[in-house]
Amino acid sequence: MSVARSDRRPRGELSRVLVVDDEPDIRELIDLTLSRMGLAAACAGTVAEARACLGEGEFQLCLTDMRLPDGDGLEIVRFIAEHYPHMPVAVITAYGSTENAVAALKAGAFDYLAKPVGLEQLRALVKSALRVPDGEVADDPLQALIGESAAMDQVRALIEKLARSQAPIYVSGESGSGKELAARLIHARSARSAAPFVPVNCGAIPENLMESEFFGHRKGAFTGADSDREGFFQAASGGTLFLDEVADLPLAMQVKLLRAIQEKKVRKVGVATEEAVDVRIICATHRNLRECVDKGSFRQDLYYRLNVIELRMPSLRERMEDIPVLVTALLKKLSAGAVPQVAPEALQALAGYPFPGNVRELENILERATALYSGAAIEAGDLQLAPDEMGGENPGRGSETLDDYLNRLERQAILEALQKTEGNRTAAARVLGVTFRSLRYRLERLGID
DSSP states (O other): OOOEEOTTOOSSSOOEEEEEOSOHHHHHHHHHHHHHTTOEEEEESSHHHHHHHHHHSOOSEEEEESEETTEEHHHHHHHHHHHOTTSOEEEEEOTTOHHHHHHHHHHTOSEEEESSOOHHHHHHHHHHHTTOOOSOOSSOGGGGSOOOSHHHHHHHHHHHHHHTOOOOEEEEOOTTSOHHHHHHHHHHHSTTTTSOEEEEEGGGSOGGGHHHHHHOBOTTSSTTOOSOBOOHHHHTTTSEEEEETGGGSOHHHHHHHHHHHHHSEEOOBTOSSOEEOOOEEEEEESSOHHHHHHHTSSOHHHHHHHTTEEEEOOOGGGGGGGHHHHHHHHHHHHOSSSOOEEOHHHHHHHHTOOOTTHHHHHHHHHHHHHHHOOSSEEOGGGGTOOGGGSGGGOGGGTTOOHHHHHHHHHHHHHHHHHHHTTTOHHHHHHHHTSOHHHHHHHHHHHTOO
Protein backbone atom coordinates (compact mmCIF):
# COMPACT_ATOMS: atom_id res chain seq x y z
CA MET A 1 0.00 0.00 0.00
CA SER A 2 1.49 3.29 -1.01
CA VAL A 3 1.50 6.44 1.03
CA ALA A 4 -1.55 8.52 0.18
CA ARG A 5 -1.24 12.26 0.59
CA SER A 6 -4.38 14.33 0.71
CA ASP A 7 -5.34 16.08 -2.52
CA ARG A 8 -7.29 18.58 -0.48
CA ARG A 9 -4.34 19.98 1.41
CA PRO A 10 -4.83 23.77 1.51
CA ARG A 11 -1.99 26.02 0.52
CA GLY A 12 -0.02 28.09 3.01
CA GLU A 13 1.51 27.49 6.40
CA LEU A 14 -1.04 25.12 7.86
CA SER A 15 -0.85 22.60 10.69
CA ARG A 16 -0.28 19.13 9.29
CA VAL A 17 -1.72 15.92 10.67
CA LEU A 18 -0.47 12.39 9.99
CA VAL A 19 -3.34 9.89 9.76
CA VAL A 20 -2.41 6.20 10.07
CA ASP A 21 -5.12 3.60 9.44
CA ASP A 22 -5.36 0.57 7.17
CA GLU A 23 -9.05 1.20 6.39
CA PRO A 24 -9.42 3.59 3.41
CA ASP A 25 -12.88 4.76 4.49
CA ILE A 26 -11.59 5.78 7.94
CA ARG A 27 -8.68 7.66 6.35
CA GLU A 28 -11.10 9.38 3.97
CA LEU A 29 -13.47 10.38 6.81
CA ILE A 30 -10.68 11.83 8.96
CA ASP A 31 -9.01 13.49 5.98
CA LEU A 32 -12.25 15.20 4.98
CA THR A 33 -12.94 16.35 8.56
CA LEU A 34 -9.45 17.79 8.92
CA SER A 35 -9.72 19.55 5.58
CA ARG A 36 -12.93 21.25 6.68
CA MET A 37 -11.08 22.41 9.80
CA GLY A 38 -8.46 24.07 7.58
CA LEU A 39 -5.79 21.45 8.27
CA ALA A 40 -3.51 19.53 5.94
CA ALA A 41 -3.41 15.72 6.14
CA ALA A 42 -1.00 12.99 5.08
CA CYS A 43 -2.35 9.43 5.19
CA ALA A 44 -0.58 6.11 5.67
CA GLY A 45 -1.82 2.53 5.97
CA THR A 46 1.07 0.81 7.76
CA VAL A 47 3.72 1.41 10.40
CA ALA A 48 6.40 1.53 7.71
CA GLU A 49 4.50 4.12 5.66
CA ALA A 50 3.94 6.21 8.80
CA ARG A 51 7.67 6.25 9.52
CA ALA A 52 8.35 7.25 5.92
CA CYS A 53 5.92 10.17 6.23
CA LEU A 54 7.51 11.30 9.47
CA GLY A 55 10.91 11.31 7.80
CA GLU A 56 9.70 13.41 4.87
CA GLY A 57 8.06 16.35 6.64
CA GLU A 58 7.00 18.03 9.85
CA PHE A 59 3.68 17.27 11.53
CA GLN A 60 1.87 18.90 14.43
CA LEU A 61 -0.29 15.85 15.29
CA CYS A 62 -0.54 12.13 14.54
CA LEU A 63 -3.73 10.03 14.62
CA THR A 64 -3.03 6.30 14.44
CA ASP A 65 -5.09 3.12 14.55
CA MET A 66 -4.03 0.48 17.07
CA ARG A 67 -4.16 -2.48 14.67
CA LEU A 68 -2.07 -2.19 11.52
CA PRO A 69 -0.95 -4.84 8.98
CA ASP A 70 2.73 -4.71 9.96
CA GLY A 71 2.48 -3.85 13.67
CA ASP A 72 0.38 -1.83 16.06
CA GLY A 73 -0.18 1.79 16.99
CA LEU A 74 1.92 1.51 20.13
CA GLU A 75 5.01 1.22 17.92
CA ILE A 76 4.17 4.56 16.35
CA VAL A 77 3.40 6.12 19.77
CA ARG A 78 6.80 5.04 21.10
CA PHE A 79 8.62 6.03 17.90
CA ILE A 80 7.15 9.54 17.99
CA ALA A 81 7.81 9.89 21.75
CA GLU A 82 11.47 9.04 21.12
CA HIS A 83 12.14 11.00 17.92
CA TYR A 84 9.46 13.74 17.94
CA PRO A 85 8.76 14.36 21.64
CA HIS A 86 6.89 17.63 21.04
CA MET A 87 4.35 16.06 18.66
CA PRO A 88 1.11 14.87 20.29
CA VAL A 89 -0.16 11.50 19.05
CA ALA A 90 -3.64 10.07 19.58
CA VAL A 91 -4.74 6.48 19.01
CA ILE A 92 -7.92 5.05 17.49
CA THR A 93 -9.11 1.92 19.31
CA ALA A 94 -11.82 -0.66 18.71
CA TYR A 95 -15.09 -0.02 20.54
CA GLY A 96 -14.84 -0.95 24.21
CA SER A 97 -11.13 -1.79 24.04
CA THR A 98 -10.16 0.23 27.10
CA GLU A 99 -7.08 -1.91 27.75
CA ASN A 100 -5.54 -0.71 24.48
CA ALA A 101 -6.44 2.89 25.26
CA VAL A 102 -4.84 2.71 28.71
CA ALA A 103 -1.70 1.06 27.28
CA ALA A 104 -1.41 3.82 24.68
CA LEU A 105 -1.84 6.59 27.26
CA LYS A 106 0.85 5.04 29.44
CA ALA A 107 3.14 4.82 26.40
CA GLY A 108 2.81 8.58 25.91
CA ALA A 109 -0.29 9.06 23.74
CA PHE A 110 -2.07 12.40 24.08
CA ASP A 111 -5.59 10.94 23.94
CA TYR A 112 -7.66 8.26 22.22
CA LEU A 113 -10.76 7.86 20.05
CA ALA A 114 -13.04 4.82 20.05
CA LYS A 115 -14.43 3.36 16.82
CA PRO A 116 -16.78 4.18 15.26
CA VAL A 117 -15.08 7.57 15.19
CA GLY A 118 -17.42 10.38 16.24
CA LEU A 119 -16.76 13.56 14.28
CA GLU A 120 -17.59 15.82 17.22
CA GLN A 121 -15.10 14.01 19.43
CA LEU A 122 -12.52 13.99 16.62
CA ARG A 123 -12.78 17.76 16.18
CA ALA A 124 -12.55 18.35 19.95
CA LEU A 125 -9.46 16.15 20.20
CA VAL A 126 -7.72 17.86 17.28
CA LYS A 127 -8.43 21.33 18.66
CA SER A 128 -7.06 20.32 22.07
CA ALA A 129 -3.96 18.69 20.60
CA LEU A 130 -3.03 21.66 18.44
CA ARG A 131 -3.18 23.94 21.51
CA VAL A 132 -0.63 21.90 23.46
CA PRO A 133 2.01 24.34 24.77
CA ASP A 134 5.55 23.85 23.52
CA GLY A 135 8.43 25.05 25.65
CA GLU A 136 8.45 27.41 28.59
CA VAL A 137 5.43 29.51 29.43
CA ALA A 138 5.67 33.07 30.73
CA ASP A 139 4.81 33.44 34.43
CA ASP A 140 5.34 29.71 34.89
CA PRO A 141 2.61 28.41 37.25
CA LEU A 142 4.98 25.67 38.41
CA GLN A 143 6.66 28.33 40.54
CA ALA A 144 3.65 28.00 42.85
CA LEU A 145 4.94 24.53 43.77
CA ILE A 146 7.46 25.61 46.39
CA GLY A 147 10.46 23.50 47.32
CA GLU A 148 14.03 22.83 46.28
CA SER A 149 14.24 19.17 47.34
CA ALA A 150 14.80 16.29 44.93
CA ALA A 151 11.26 15.07 45.65
CA MET A 152 9.73 18.35 44.47
CA ASP A 153 12.00 18.48 41.42
CA GLN A 154 10.61 15.09 40.43
CA VAL A 155 7.04 16.29 40.96
CA ARG A 156 7.58 19.36 38.77
CA ALA A 157 9.21 17.29 36.01
CA LEU A 158 6.31 14.82 36.01
CA ILE A 159 3.74 17.63 35.93
CA GLU A 160 5.45 18.99 32.80
CA LYS A 161 5.00 15.60 31.11
CA LEU A 162 1.45 15.06 32.33
CA ALA A 163 0.35 18.49 31.08
CA ARG A 164 1.00 17.37 27.50
CA SER A 165 -1.27 14.34 27.83
CA GLN A 166 -5.00 13.81 28.14
CA ALA A 167 -4.56 10.66 30.23
CA PRO A 168 -6.56 10.39 33.47
CA ILE A 169 -4.32 11.11 36.46
CA TYR A 170 -4.53 9.88 40.03
CA VAL A 171 -2.89 12.26 42.49
CA SER A 172 -2.07 10.42 45.72
CA GLY A 173 -0.75 11.79 48.97
CA GLU A 174 -1.63 12.69 52.53
CA SER A 175 -4.06 15.44 53.46
CA GLY A 176 -2.48 18.86 53.12
CA SER A 177 0.31 17.72 50.78
CA GLY A 178 -0.88 19.84 47.82
CA LYS A 179 -2.89 17.42 45.67
CA GLU A 180 -5.34 20.04 44.38
CA LEU A 181 -2.51 22.48 43.72
CA ALA A 182 -0.77 19.83 41.60
CA ALA A 183 -4.00 19.23 39.66
CA ARG A 184 -4.41 22.95 39.02
CA LEU A 185 -0.83 23.20 37.76
CA ILE A 186 -1.34 20.30 35.35
CA HIS A 187 -4.41 22.09 34.01
CA ALA A 188 -2.61 25.45 33.82
CA ARG A 189 0.25 23.94 31.78
CA SER A 190 -2.05 21.99 29.44
CA ALA A 191 -3.84 22.78 26.21
CA ARG A 192 -7.02 23.08 28.29
CA SER A 193 -5.76 26.03 30.35
CA ALA A 194 -8.18 28.49 28.74
CA ALA A 195 -11.17 26.30 29.69
CA PRO A 196 -12.57 25.77 33.22
CA PHE A 197 -10.91 23.85 36.03
CA VAL A 198 -13.78 22.44 38.10
CA PRO A 199 -12.87 21.00 41.52
CA VAL A 200 -15.40 18.65 43.15
CA ASN A 201 -15.25 17.27 46.69
CA CYS A 202 -16.88 13.88 46.23
CA GLY A 203 -17.39 13.44 49.98
CA ALA A 204 -19.45 16.61 50.32
CA ILE A 205 -22.30 15.69 47.93
CA PRO A 206 -25.45 13.98 49.29
CA GLU A 207 -25.75 10.52 47.72
CA ASN A 208 -29.27 11.11 46.40
CA LEU A 209 -28.08 14.20 44.46
CA MET A 210 -24.85 12.83 43.05
CA GLU A 211 -26.08 11.84 39.59
CA SER A 212 -27.77 15.22 39.11
CA GLU A 213 -24.71 17.13 40.37
CA PHE A 214 -22.32 15.26 38.08
CA PHE A 215 -24.41 14.95 34.91
CA GLY A 216 -27.13 17.60 35.24
CA HIS A 217 -30.91 17.20 35.07
CA ARG A 218 -33.97 18.29 33.13
CA LYS A 219 -36.73 20.37 34.66
CA GLY A 220 -39.27 18.14 36.41
CA ALA A 221 -36.94 15.09 36.52
CA PHE A 222 -37.48 14.82 40.29
CA THR A 223 -39.01 16.76 43.14
CA GLY A 224 -37.25 20.10 43.43
CA ALA A 225 -35.93 20.12 39.85
CA ASP A 226 -37.66 23.38 38.94
CA SER A 227 -35.34 24.20 36.02
CA ASP A 228 -32.83 22.58 33.66
CA ARG A 229 -29.37 22.34 35.17
CA GLU A 230 -25.92 21.53 33.88
CA GLY A 231 -23.70 19.15 35.84
CA PHE A 232 -20.01 19.16 36.71
CA PHE A 233 -19.13 17.45 33.42
CA GLN A 234 -20.85 20.15 31.39
CA ALA A 235 -19.35 22.92 33.56
CA ALA A 236 -15.86 21.55 32.84
CA SER A 237 -16.44 21.31 29.08
CA GLY A 238 -13.13 21.62 27.26
CA GLY A 239 -11.29 21.76 30.57
CA THR A 240 -10.45 19.63 33.58
CA LEU A 241 -12.69 17.97 36.15
CA PHE A 242 -10.87 17.41 39.45
CA LEU A 243 -12.49 14.75 41.65
CA ASP A 244 -11.13 15.18 45.16
CA GLU A 245 -11.65 12.40 47.72
CA VAL A 246 -12.86 10.12 44.91
CA ALA A 247 -12.74 7.14 47.30
CA ASP A 248 -15.82 8.58 49.02
CA LEU A 249 -18.03 7.93 45.97
CA PRO A 250 -20.68 5.25 46.59
CA LEU A 251 -20.48 2.13 44.40
CA ALA A 252 -23.62 3.01 42.41
CA MET A 253 -22.08 6.34 41.37
CA GLN A 254 -18.77 4.66 40.55
CA VAL A 255 -20.53 2.62 37.86
CA LYS A 256 -21.98 5.74 36.23
CA LEU A 257 -18.66 7.58 36.45
CA LEU A 258 -16.85 4.66 34.80
CA ARG A 259 -19.24 4.72 31.85
CA ALA A 260 -18.92 8.49 31.45
CA ILE A 261 -15.13 8.25 31.38
CA GLN A 262 -15.02 5.32 28.95
CA GLU A 263 -17.64 6.52 26.52
CA LYS A 264 -16.98 10.27 26.94
CA LYS A 265 -20.75 10.75 27.12
CA VAL A 266 -23.19 11.58 29.93
CA ARG A 267 -26.95 11.37 30.32
CA LYS A 268 -28.77 14.04 32.29
CA VAL A 269 -31.31 12.87 34.84
CA GLY A 270 -34.70 12.82 33.11
CA VAL A 271 -33.24 12.73 29.58
CA ALA A 272 -33.26 9.62 27.39
CA THR A 273 -30.30 10.51 25.15
CA GLU A 274 -26.61 10.90 25.92
CA GLU A 275 -24.49 13.93 25.06
CA ALA A 276 -20.77 13.97 24.28
CA VAL A 277 -18.49 15.62 26.82
CA ASP A 278 -14.90 16.75 26.44
CA VAL A 279 -13.24 16.81 29.85
CA ARG A 280 -10.01 15.57 31.35
CA ILE A 281 -10.33 13.70 34.63
CA ILE A 282 -7.88 14.18 37.48
CA CYS A 283 -8.76 12.52 40.78
CA ALA A 284 -7.23 12.48 44.24
CA THR A 285 -7.71 11.00 47.67
CA HIS A 286 -5.69 10.78 50.87
CA ARG A 287 -6.77 7.13 51.20
CA ASN A 288 -5.04 4.16 49.59
CA LEU A 289 -7.21 3.35 46.57
CA ARG A 290 -5.60 -0.07 46.13
CA GLU A 291 -6.64 -0.99 49.67
CA CYS A 292 -10.15 0.33 48.97
CA VAL A 293 -10.33 -2.01 45.96
CA ASP A 294 -9.17 -4.95 48.08
CA LYS A 295 -11.84 -4.16 50.68
CA GLY A 296 -14.55 -3.94 48.01
CA SER A 297 -15.41 -0.28 48.62
CA PHE A 298 -13.98 0.86 45.27
CA ARG A 299 -14.50 -0.78 41.87
CA GLN A 300 -11.42 -2.37 40.37
CA ASP A 301 -12.34 -1.41 36.80
CA LEU A 302 -12.77 2.24 37.78
CA TYR A 303 -9.48 2.12 39.72
CA TYR A 304 -7.58 0.99 36.62
CA ARG A 305 -9.38 3.57 34.48
CA LEU A 306 -8.51 6.46 36.82
CA ASN A 307 -5.04 5.28 37.75
CA VAL A 308 -3.56 5.43 34.24
CA ILE A 309 -0.75 7.62 35.59
CA GLU A 310 -0.12 8.28 39.27
CA LEU A 311 1.37 11.48 40.61
CA ARG A 312 2.41 11.02 44.21
CA MET A 313 2.72 14.16 46.30
CA PRO A 314 5.41 13.70 48.97
CA SER A 315 4.58 14.43 52.59
CA LEU A 316 6.39 17.30 54.27
CA ARG A 317 8.25 14.73 56.41
CA GLU A 318 9.87 13.46 53.21
CA ARG A 319 11.20 16.88 52.25
CA MET A 320 12.09 18.59 55.51
CA GLU A 321 14.87 20.47 53.73
CA ASP A 322 12.12 22.57 52.09
CA ILE A 323 10.88 23.98 55.41
CA PRO A 324 13.01 27.19 55.35
CA VAL A 325 11.90 28.18 51.84
CA LEU A 326 8.29 27.21 52.62
CA VAL A 327 8.35 29.29 55.81
CA THR A 328 9.62 32.32 53.89
CA ALA A 329 6.99 31.96 51.14
CA LEU A 330 4.11 31.33 53.55
CA LEU A 331 5.02 34.28 55.77
CA LYS A 332 5.02 36.55 52.70
CA LYS A 333 1.56 35.26 51.87
CA LEU A 334 0.26 35.69 55.43
CA SER A 335 1.79 39.10 56.20
CA ALA A 336 -0.01 42.24 55.14
CA GLY A 337 3.03 44.41 55.84
CA ALA A 338 6.59 43.59 56.82
CA VAL A 339 7.42 39.90 56.81
CA PRO A 340 8.39 38.76 60.35
CA GLN A 341 11.76 37.18 61.01
CA VAL A 342 11.99 33.62 62.32
CA ALA A 343 14.46 32.78 65.08
CA PRO A 344 16.86 29.86 64.41
CA GLU A 345 15.37 28.02 67.41
CA ALA A 346 11.91 28.27 65.81
CA LEU A 347 13.19 26.80 62.53
CA GLN A 348 14.88 24.03 64.51
CA ALA A 349 11.60 23.30 66.30
CA LEU A 350 9.77 23.08 62.96
CA ALA A 351 12.45 20.74 61.62
CA GLY A 352 11.73 18.35 64.51
CA TYR A 353 7.97 18.35 64.09
CA PRO A 354 6.31 15.43 62.16
CA PHE A 355 3.65 17.57 60.38
CA PRO A 356 0.77 15.08 60.11
CA GLY A 357 -1.15 17.85 58.33
CA ASN A 358 1.75 18.61 55.95
CA VAL A 359 2.06 22.04 54.27
CA ARG A 360 -1.49 23.01 55.21
CA GLU A 361 -0.62 22.47 58.88
CA LEU A 362 2.62 24.45 58.50
CA GLU A 363 0.61 27.36 57.13
CA ASN A 364 -1.82 27.17 60.06
CA ILE A 365 1.07 27.11 62.57
CA LEU A 366 2.68 30.16 60.96
CA GLU A 367 -0.62 32.03 60.78
CA ARG A 368 -1.09 31.46 64.51
CA ALA A 369 2.50 32.47 65.23
CA THR A 370 2.23 35.75 63.30
CA ALA A 371 -0.77 36.68 65.44
CA LEU A 372 0.91 35.77 68.74
CA TYR A 373 4.55 36.85 68.48
CA SER A 374 5.49 40.13 70.14
CA GLY A 375 9.29 40.27 69.95
CA ALA A 376 11.66 41.03 67.11
CA ALA A 377 11.16 37.57 65.58
CA ILE A 378 8.94 34.51 65.80
CA GLU A 379 10.34 32.33 68.58
CA ALA A 380 9.86 28.60 69.16
CA GLY A 381 7.29 29.31 71.87
CA ASP A 382 5.14 31.32 69.44
CA LEU A 383 4.68 28.17 67.34
CA GLN A 384 2.88 26.42 70.22
CA LEU A 385 4.27 23.00 69.35
CA ALA A 386 3.73 20.59 72.24
CA PRO A 387 6.90 18.75 73.34
CA ASP A 388 5.34 15.33 72.73
CA GLU A 389 4.62 16.34 69.12
CA MET A 390 8.28 17.01 68.36
CA GLY A 391 10.32 14.00 67.37
CA GLY A 392 13.49 15.07 69.17
CA GLU A 393 11.76 15.60 72.52
CA ASN A 394 9.74 12.42 72.90
CA PRO A 395 11.96 9.63 74.18
CA GLY A 396 8.86 7.68 75.18
CA ARG A 397 7.88 6.88 71.56
CA GLY A 398 10.34 4.00 71.55
CA SER A 399 9.50 1.54 68.78
CA GLU A 400 6.19 3.19 67.85
CA THR A 401 5.79 3.19 64.06
CA LEU A 402 5.11 6.38 62.11
CA ASP A 403 1.61 5.15 61.20
CA ASP A 404 0.80 4.41 64.85
CA TYR A 405 2.15 7.81 65.86
CA LEU A 406 0.08 9.65 63.25
CA ASN A 407 -3.03 7.62 64.11
CA ARG A 408 -2.56 8.62 67.75
CA LEU A 409 -2.38 12.31 66.80
CA GLU A 410 -5.43 11.98 64.56
CA ARG A 411 -7.40 10.20 67.29
CA GLN A 412 -6.49 12.95 69.77
CA ALA A 413 -7.60 15.73 67.37
CA ILE A 414 -10.93 13.97 66.66
CA LEU A 415 -11.67 13.32 70.33
CA GLU A 416 -10.92 16.96 71.17
CA ALA A 417 -13.27 18.14 68.39
CA LEU A 418 -16.04 15.79 69.57
CA GLN A 419 -15.60 17.00 73.14
CA LYS A 420 -15.73 20.63 71.99
CA THR A 421 -18.95 19.99 70.03
CA GLU A 422 -20.51 17.79 72.76
CA GLY A 423 -20.49 14.75 70.50
CA ASN A 424 -22.06 16.43 67.46
CA ARG A 425 -20.23 14.72 64.58
CA THR A 426 -21.40 17.15 61.91
CA ALA A 427 -20.11 20.10 63.94
CA ALA A 428 -16.89 18.20 64.74
CA ALA A 429 -16.28 17.65 61.02
CA ARG A 430 -16.58 21.41 60.46
CA VAL A 431 -14.12 22.08 63.30
CA LEU A 432 -11.63 19.62 61.80
CA GLY A 433 -12.09 21.00 58.26
CA VAL A 434 -13.18 17.65 56.79
CA THR A 435 -16.41 16.31 55.34
CA PHE A 436 -18.85 14.34 57.49
CA ARG A 437 -18.26 11.28 55.30
CA SER A 438 -14.51 11.62 55.77
CA LEU A 439 -14.92 11.96 59.56
CA ARG A 440 -17.15 8.89 59.65
CA TYR A 441 -14.48 6.92 57.78
CA ARG A 442 -11.82 8.06 60.25
CA LEU A 443 -14.01 7.13 63.23
CA GLU A 444 -14.45 3.62 61.82
CA ARG A 445 -10.76 3.25 60.94
CA LEU A 446 -9.60 4.39 64.37
CA GLY A 447 -12.26 2.42 66.25
CA ILE A 448 -13.78 5.49 67.92
CA ASP A 449 -17.33 4.75 69.09
